Amino acid sequence: MSSLFRHIPSMDSFLQDLQKDQTLASLPRQLLKDLAGEFMDLCREEIRSGVIAEESDLAWPRLVARVKAYVRNRSRPHFRRVINATGVVIHTNLGRSILARDAVASVLQGCRHYSNLELSLETGQRGSRYSHVEELLCRLTGAEAGLVVNNNAAAVLLVLDTLAKGREVIVSRGQLVEIGGSFRVPEVMKKSGAVLREVGATNRTHLADYEEAITDQTAMLMKVHTSNYRIIGFHKEVDLAELVALGRRRDLPVFEDLGSGNLFDFSPYRLMPEPTVQQVLKNGVDVVSFSGDKLLGGPQAGIIVGRKDYVERIKKNQLNRALRIDKMTLAALEATLRLYLDPAVARAQVPTLAMITASADELRAKARRLRRKLAVLADVADIGIRNGFSRVGGGSFPEQDLPTVLVTVRPRGMDLEALRQGLLSADIPVIGRVEEDAFCLDPRTVMAEEFGLLTRAIQTVLAADTD
Numbered sequence: 263m264s265s266l267f268r269h270i271p272s273m274d275s276f277l278q279d280l281q282k283d284q285t286l287a288s289l290p291r292q293l294l295k296d297l298a299g300e301f302m303d304l305c306r307e308e309i310r311s312g313v314i315a316e317e318s319d320l321a322w323p324r325l326v327a328r329v330k331a332y333v334r335n336r337s338r339p340h341f342r343r344v345i346n347a348t349g350v351v352i353h354t355n356l357g358r359s360i361l362a363r364d365a366v367a368s369v370l371q372g373c374r375h376y377s378n379l380e381l382s383l384e385t386g387q388r389g390s391r392y393s394h395v396e397e398l399l400c401r402l403t404g405a406e407a408g409l410v411v412n413n414n415a416a417a418v419l420l421v422l423d424t425l426a427k428g429r430e431v432i433v434s435r436g437q438l439v440e441i442g443g444s445f446r447v448p449e450v451m452k453k454s455g456a457v458l459r460e461v462g463a464t465n466r467t468h469l470a471d472y473e474e475a476i477t478d479q480t481a482m483l484m485k486v487h488t489s490n491y492r493i494i495g496f497h498k499e500v501d502l503a504e505l506v507a508l509g510r511r512r513d514l515p516v517f518e519d520l521g522s523g524n525l526f527d528f529s530p531y532r533l534m535p536e537p538t539v540q541q542v543l544k545n546g547v548d549v550v551s552f553s554g555d556k557l558l559g560g561p562q563a564g565i566i567v568g569r570k571d572y573v574e575r576i577k578k579n580q581l582n583r584a585l586r587i588d589k590m591t592l593a594a595l596e597a598t599l600r601l602y603l604d605p606a607v608a609r610a611q612v613p614t615l616a617m618i619t620a621s622a623d624e625l626r627a628k629a630r631r632l633r634r635k636l637a638v639l640a641d642v643a644d645i646g647i648r649n650g651f652s653r654v655g656g657g658s659f660p661e662q663d664l665p666t667v668l669v670t671v672r673p674r675g676m677d678l679e680a681l682r683q684g685l686l687s688a689d690i691p692v693i694g695r696v697e698e699d700a701f702c703l704d705p706r707t708v709m710a711e712e713f714g715l716l717t718r719a720i721q722t723v724l725a726a727d728t729d
């Protein structure tokens with residue numbers, strides 16, 4: 263074993279070869295050195311653990327190929343584009359919503375040039391960053407006022423901190439939800455300094471439960487949209503209109519955390535009913551908060567709309583300064599919201615909406631096109647088509663299966679797990695699903711212009727294995 267250590271080439275010989283490689287030569291010299299050093303440590307480790315067991319494992323051509331792959335892999339940007347072939351439209355791990363073209367263009371403008379972010383072009387004096395979206399939000403939702411912050415978790419925190427700090431907020435036990443691990447209603451409540459007053463049972467809460475819990479300590483009635491699960495069977499939630507009426511009677515604001523709030527009416531698309539922000543406000547809710555990057559299909563943001571007196575107080579909260587939205591987000595959000603001025607335009611141009619509402623015919627045609635593209639793999643894999651289901655994701659439309667047409671890849675001579683792994687380390691990683699006997703690609707979330715890249719990625723992984 264000790265003699266093997268001596269067969270690891272010197273740092274200089276590694277560096278010489280790395281610098282001969284066109285793509286690697288442009289990397290900073292110190293980075294090349296560090297990574298070559300890491301690779302040499304890895305070789306030593308492999309000798310100790312027996313992975314490298316004989317001299318031939320350290321043959322120069324083999325080591326050069328390995329060190330190049332290692333350096334290439336370790337020097338790639340960490341945050342990268344991937345191809346989402348999972349069919350989950352709002353996939354939190356894959357960045358939730360992708361932006362409409364107009365939104366992307368607006369972000370580019372906003373960061374390549376100076377802007378009127380906080381300048382009133384009427385007076386030449388200081389303006390407010392909220393002015394860019396407030397009017398639009400009011401027009402689209404029917405609200406009197408609105409503001410935007412970093413994300414919906416921040417929006418909830420800010421609403422609670424402003425309207426209920428040190429006092430009680432009444433919430434049904436059936437709505438104390440956890441969203442993706444780090445957002446839990448009771449925890450956010452604690453952070454805000456508001457006191458949670460739970461009422462009802464997990465499955466059933468009645469209006470009387472709220473009514474009996476109201477004291478002079480009560481600051482607010484809160485409803486949380488149970489967006490990522492459904493209670494079925496023996497259950498009851500208080501009707502929103504009844505809750506609003508109670509709030510009015512007792513002079514208490516009613517706040518709804520709508521989670522993945524939508525401005526678009528999905529009801530013609532055979533999906534389970536999801537209330538729009540407009541409907542919730544129309545029902546008389548005083549303050550509503552929702553995410554920018556879930557069903558809305560915009561950038562990560564938290565949107566707060568509602569009655570002017572409450573929203574003005576929220577705007578003045580000092581905490582707001584720490585949660586404020588940045589200019590790139592604001593640019594993307596305004597452009598996204600503008601598309602909603604015409605619902606047909608929004609449906610066509612906001613990718614999240616287009617993907618959710620894609621018709622069976624569109625998906626079948628897309629699947630066929632992808633299958634034809636993948637026909638170049640016929641020597642190494644069986645390519646097929648089968649019916650399947652996609653999910654909306656992002657805690658929206660839980661339990662809602664969207665019928666889709668999947669393209670299946672069944673490699674001959676490579677197992678599915680190896681294909682799945684290989685695609686994760688591709689230059690543009692491809693994320694798909696392994697279902698039964700096949701690696702499945704859902705065309706719902708793959709753009710037609712990605713078919714070439716997708717095909718090349720699979721081709722590369724399958725070819726690498728036969729080497």
Ligand SMILES: *Cc1c(COP(=O)(O)O)cnc(C)c1O
Pocket residue numbers: 413414415416418439441445486487488489490519520521522552553554563564657
């Ligand atoms: C998603 C969600 C949140 C958190 O929103 P982010 O924009 O991810 O911060 C809060 N409440 C509900 C009900 C949600 O669905």
